[in-house]
Amino acid sequence: xxxxxxxxxxxxxxxxxxxxxxxxxxxxxxxxxxxxxxxxxxxxxxxxxxxxxxxxxxxxxxxxxxxxxxxxxxxxxxxxxxxxxxxxxxxxxxxxxxxxxxxxxxxxxxxxxxxxxxxxxxxxxxxxxxxxxxxxxxxxxxxxxxxxxxxxxxxxxxxxxxxxxxxxxxxxxxxxxxxxxxxxxxxxxxxxxxxxxxxxxxxxxxxxxxxxxxxxxxxxxxxxxxxxxxxxxxxxxxxxxxxxxxxxxxxxxxxxxxxxxxxxxxxxxxxxxxxxxxxxxxxxxxxxxxxxxxxxxxxxxxxxxxxxxxxxxxxxxxxxxxxxxxx
Amino acid sequence: xxxxxxxxxxxxxxxxxxxxxxxxxxxxxxxxxxxxxxxxxxxxxxxxxxxxxxxxxxxxxxxxxxxxxxxxxxxxxxxxxxxxxxxxxxxxxxxxxxxxxxxxxxxxxxxxxxxxxxxxxxxxxxxxxxxxxxxxxxxxxxxxxxxxxxxxxxxxxxxxxxxxxxxxxxxxxxxxxxxxxxxxxxxxxxxxxxxxxxxxxxxxxxxxxxxxxxxxxxxxxxxxxxxxxxxxxxxxxxxxxxxxxxxxxxxxxxxxxxxxxxxxxxxxxxxxxxxxxxxxxxxxxxxxxxxxxxxxxxxxxxxxxxxxxxxxxxxxxxxxxxxxx
Numbered sequence: 001x002x003x004x005x006x007x008x009x010x011x012x013x014x015x016x017x018x019x020x021x022x023x024x025x026x027x028x029x030x031x032x033x034x035x036x037x038x039x040x041x042x043x044x045x046x047x048x049x050x051x052x053x054x055x056x057x058x059x060x061x062x063x064x065x066x067x068x069x070x071x072x073x074x075x076x077x078x079x080x081x082x083x084x085x086x087x088x089x090x091x092x093x094x095x096x097x098x099x100x101x102x103x104x105x106x107x108x109x110x111x112x113x114x115x116x117x118x119x120x121x122x123x124x125x126x127x128x129x130x131x132x133x134x135x136x137x138x139x140x141x142x143x144x145x146x147x148x149x150x151x152x153x154x155x156x157x158x159x160x161x162x163x164x165x166x167x168x169x170x171x172x173x174x175x176x177x178x179x180x181x182x183x184x185x186x187x188x189x190x191x192x193x194x195x196x197x198x199x200x201x202x203x204x205x206x207x208x209x210x211x212x213x214x215x216x217x218x219x220x221x222x223x224x225x226x227x228x229x230x231x232x233x234x235x236x237x238x239x240x241x242x243x244x245x246x247x248x249x250x251x252x253x254x255x256x257x258x259x260x261x262x263x264x265x266x267x268x269x270x271x272x273x274x275x276x277x278x279x280x281x282x283x284x285x286x287x288x289x290x291x292x293x294x295x296x297x298x299x300x301x302x303x304x305x306x307x308x309x310x311x312x313x314x315x316x317x318x319x320x321x322x323x324x325x326x327x
Numbered sequence: 328x329x330x331x332x333x334x335x336x337x338x339x340x341x342x343x344x345x346x347x348x349x350x351x352x353x354x355x356x357x358x359x360x361x362x363x364x365x366x367x368x369x370x371x372x373x374x375x376x377x378x379x380x381x382x383x384x385x386x387x388x389x390x391x392x393x394x395x396x397x398x399x400x401x402x403x404x405x406x407x408x409x410x411x412x413x414x415x416x417x418x419x420x421x422x423x424x425x426x427x428x429x430x431x432x433x434x435x436x437x438x439x440x441x442x443x444x445x446x447x448x449x450x451x452x453x454x455x456x457x458x459x460x461x462x463x464x465x466x467x468x469x470x471x472x473x474x475x476x477x478x479x480x481x482x483x484x485x486x487x488x489x490x491x492x493x494x495x496x497x498x499x500x501x502x503x504x505x506x507x508x509x510x511x512x513x514x515x516x517x518x519x520x521x522x523x524x525x526x527x528x529x530x531x532x533x534x535x536x537x538x539x540x541x542x543x544x545x546x547x548x549x550x551x552x553x554x555x556x557x558x559x560x561x562x563x564x565x566x567x568x569x570x571x572x573x574x575x576x577x578x579x580x581x582x583x584x585x586x587x588x589x590x591x592x593x594x595x596x597x598x599x600x601x602x603x604x605x606x607x608x609x610x611x612x613x614x615x616x617x618x619x620x621x622x623x624x625x626x627x628x629x630x631x632x633x634x635x636x637x638x639x640x641x642x643x644x645x646x647x648x649x650x651x652x
Contacts, residue, residue: 045519046490159382188381189546193590196599215520218593242595259524261549263576263591269531270553272524276489 001074003209004034004057004177009069009079011052011061025282027052028233029069032211034177037203039210041224041241043217045256047277048230050213054179057211058096059086073177092122095170099182101162105154111165112150115172122173137168141198160191164198171202181213196223217260221245226313229253232277232288235307239314249316251293287319295320346408347372347508347540348393348426353402355388362388364564365402370508375534375541377555377572379548379587385564386544390510393542395423407507424454427501431513433493437485443496444481447471450503470499473536475529491522495529502537511554512544527553548591552576560584 011027027049034040042050055061057071059078071079073093078086090096098104106114115134116127123130135146141164143149154162163183170178180199184192200223203210214220220227221241228238229250237250248254258271275292278284287293290300299319308321348370355363363385370376378386391397393404395411404411406422414422430436437446447467451458458466468478474495485493494514501509514530515523531554533539545551551558551572558575560568560583568581579585592599 045521189590190381190586193592193599196592200596200600216592217520218591222592222594222596222599256520259521261524261527261547261553262593263548263552263588265549265552267553269528270524272528273521 001036002033003036003038003074004032004211005070005072005075006030006032006053006057007070007072009053009056009067009071011049011056012066012068013062013064014066023282026233027056027067028281030228030230030233030235032228032235032238034209034211035225036176036209037207038225039203039212039223041220041227042211042213042230043215043220043227044230045215047232049233050215050230051181053230054096054181054211054213057177057179058090058094059083060090091118091175092173093175094177094179095173095175097163097166097170097178097180097183100186101159101166102154102186104166105162107154110151110153111157115150115169118169119172133172134168137172138165140171140202141165141168143168158191159187160195163187163191163195167195167198167202171206171208174206175208177209177211179211179213182215183212184219185214185216192219199223217245217257229256232281234288234317236289236317237315239310239312243312243314249310249314249321250289250318251295251320252289253316255292255294287317289318345372346370347374347406348542349403349405349408350389350393351403351405353389353392353399353404355385355392355397355399357388361564363392363399366559366561366564366566367402368559368566368569370540370542372507373534373538373540375543375554375556377541377543377545377551377558378561379545379551379558380561381546381587384561386561387512389561390428390512390542390544393508394426394428394510395419424504425506426508426510427504427506428510428512429494429497429501429514432517433490433497434485434517436497437493439485441484442481443471443476443483443488446485446496447499447503450500454504466503470503471496473502473533474499475525489522490518491525494518494526498529498533502533506539508540508542510542510544513546514543515550516545516547523550530554548576548588560587 009027009030010025012023012025015022015024026047030049030053032040032042042053044050052061056067057078059081061067067079069079070077073089078089105111112131112134116130119125119130119133120127131150134150138146138149143161143164149157149161149165157165184195187195196219199210212220212223224241226239227241227244228235229244229252230236231252237244237248237253244253245257248257255271255273259273261270273292278288278291281288286301286303287296287305290296293300305317305319307315307317309315310321346369351367353363353366354361366389368376378389380386388397392399399412406425409422411419411422444467447470448463451463451466455466471478471480476492476495476499480488480492488496511530515526518526527550534541541554543551543554555572557570558572559566560575560581562583568575568579568584575584576588579588
């Protein structure tokens with residue numbers, strides 16, 4: 001059974017005095033699935049809606065946000081579920097690893113207290129039992145000096161150590177889904193690589209599914225089974241990671257991949273994407289990418305595209321989804 | 328040279344007068360901590376030199392010293408042959424104009440209350456005090472045009488601009504001082520991928536058009552490959568490797584450089600799992616099955632596997648031990 005199903009998720013914020021009925025809609029009709037033990041990458045640039053999508057799954061949207069659609073964990077509806085039910089799910093069944101571990105931990109309490117609270121909240125038991133479990137978890141994320149780490153305040157540990165500890169905390173209740181939002185972006189390159197390796201190893205051992213939110217395409221390629229590429233609040237392409245990266249079907253995915261400078265560069269100017277995301281996507285009549293798309297035709301400017309299903313479990317939100325892929 | 332170049336004959340070093348920047352045996356300390364510990368390198372006119380390394384390696388301290396914002400405890404920093412580390416007062420201020428910096432976060436680098444026109448006009452008043460208001464307005468337009476911004480941006484304030492546009496304004500401000508050397512401190516790491524490409528193309532283009540030299544500080548080897556002629560790899564305050572960009576990236580001689588290169592993501596899961604912990608030249612999976620650049624983001628350092636075994640064609644010792652005059 002599919003672990004997580006996000007179906008036609010739309011998130012709206014009131015915008016006093018704004019156009020389009022006074023609302024913004026930063027996430028529009030997003031559909032995603034995460035299978036048990038698999039990693040789905042949600043990739044895109046600033047403002048594409050990837051972080052909001054992750055927060056919606058956790059029921060952590062800002063109070064002003066209105067979400068509709070469906071978010072199901074093992075078939076159980078989470079969207080609109082009462083707060084008490086969500087609290088039981090968060091931490092126990094779905095855990096989150098944030099971008100910046102230095103701000104995700106409470107700065108005024110030693111790690112031991114923070115581990116004990118989470119473990120006892122969801123699993124009960126004595127402080128001693130919780131402490132023992134915390135030590136075991138830290139060893140699993142390769143922090144072996146467990147007494148020192150548990151006795152430390154967040155500021156006494158390095159970013160890499162803290163992110164490992166955050167992962168250990170996320171694992172403390174054996175969640176079936178981990179939402180990782182830019183979990184290595186604040187780390188140095190060599191440390192980030194160690195954390196990516198650690199995540200893969202732990203996933204192999206524990207079998208949790210991951211919703212991996214990132215702007216880093218290389219990182220998505222290393223960690224994910226499938227990816228969903230978001231642009232201006234919509235999933236524009238989805239499919240198995242290698243296929244999407246080697247033969248992108250949507251013009252935005254193509255442009256994004258071509259814009260990344262690589263170590264093997266030949267020095268030719270990078271293909272940069274001209275223009276910007278429309279300021280008010282709700283005012284756009286056709287495809288929201290049409291104003292930047294090199295392949296846009298009249299149809300694109302007049303009619304919004306539907307998601308085209310392509311072979312190999314792929315789909316693209318484009319009138320002209322690459323025929324080579326479709327063939 | 329600009330008219331008000333300081334003349335301090337005893338500090339002019341004739342032997343390296345052709346270098347835009349010469350750093351030699353530089354030591355910068357914070358208390359007992361040696362943040363920069365015996366670093367030396369040269370940047371020729373129009374050359375782009377990248378310093379790569381991770382947090383705390385000393386690269387930002389190095390950049391601040393080159394800007395004359397920090398004083399070294401030992402060693403030399405010479406700008407166009409003039410000793411920056413010895414200059415004081417007016418001479419130091421005049422020298423500093425020749426080096427400008429573009430910071431990582433363009434939103435933090437621009438005064439939010441100023442319009443684009445004023446932001447670019449401000450350095451221009453310093454650089455060319457004799458210019459009339461009309462002359463300055465013309466120069467502001469020309470500077471903005473050189474970074475790809477039209478006149479319609481003149482009246483906007485930073486919050487009305489995107490990150491890429493802000494960074495263009497920051498670059499225009501730096502250019503207004505007519506520098507010989509631009510220090511680029513992680514110039515695109517706060518930008519989105521598509522915008523980063525635009526700014527990288529602009530920086531490559533500006534260098535060609537204006538003959539600027541760059542000191543690029545970055546941790547992103549893809550960015551470095553794009554902008555740098557030569558690379559110095561910094562670790563714990565020292566340059567552990569230095570050489571032409573191609574050589575350092577494709578035939579690194581230092582273990583640390585190899586680890587940095589191996590840590591670039593995007594070679595696929597098999598490479599990540601299969602790579603040795605130190606990451607020295609993990610073989611790329613699928614034998615670098617990358618058709619063209621549009622097909623893969625951070626592809627396979629196809630040469631990374633051979634790099635581990637290839638003999639470094641030149642030992643490329645860090646030039647901190649290089650010749651002194």
